[in-house]
Amino acid sequence: MLERIERALVACNRWLLIVLLLAMACIVFANVVLRYTTGDSIVWAEEVARHMMIWVTFLGSGLVLRFGGHVAIDNLHRAVSTRSARFLRAVVVLGIAGFCVFMTYFSVLYVWATRFQTTAATDIPISYIYLAMPVGFVLMLVHLLFVARNYITAGDYAQSDEMNADAAASI
Template sequence: MLNCIERWLVAANRWILIVLLLAMAGIIFTNVVLRYTTGDSIIWAEEVARHMMIWVAFLGAGLALRFGGHVAIDNLHRAVSTRMARVMRSLVLLGLSAFFIFMAVASSDYVWRTRFQSTAATDIPISFIYAAMPVGFVLMLVHLLLIARRYVLEGDYARSEEIDGEAAGSL
């Protein structure tokens, strides 16, 4: 059951990223073509693309974490005994979990405080754009917890035939 939910979460997360990136690329491409062929550009294109990039960054961070795509220095835990390495990885896991929880709560407060502001060109509530922060941090926490056991015991990340750590870092 948990494996099914985990596969669904990863697939949904990846497809949302793919759709957002395609839409963002399409909007920017169309805007550039219009600017150079007609001299006019789409008023809202730059703003919407920027907001999509914010969502892509926060939604993609969890997948990058899951597959080992974030910057990591692992020399120390590879140089010590297996038991000590597991203790160190457990501390890293606890620290990351605490940070993600703190940031999810703090950014939720930020979203709440900006609920009455809106963007200039599209009149989208700013809180909708900033909602990427708590959603992203919660997703990072979920992805971290799903790989926690393997990470602590073996120092390894999730594996996929479709994506590796270096590719995850480029998401």
């Protein structure tokens, strides 16, 4: 059951990123074409593309973590004994989990503080854009929890036929 939930989460996360990147690319492309063919541009295109990029960054960070795509220095835990390496990896997982919880809490406060501000071109609440932060940190924590046991015991990240660390880092 838990494995099915994990697969569904990864699939939904991937498809959401794909749709957001595709929409962002189409908006930017249309804006560039209009600017060079008519001399006018879409007023809201740059702002919306920037907001989509923020969402893509935070939604993609969990997948990148899951497949080992974030920058990591792993020389120390590879140079020490197996028991010490497991301890070091457990400390790393606890540190990342603590960071995600800390950042989730403070980003929720930040979203709450910006709830009455609106964007210039589209007049939508800025809190909708900043909501990407707590959502992204919670997703990162969930992805971390799914891979933590295997990472601590063996030093391995999640494996996928479609995704590896290099592909995850390029999201």
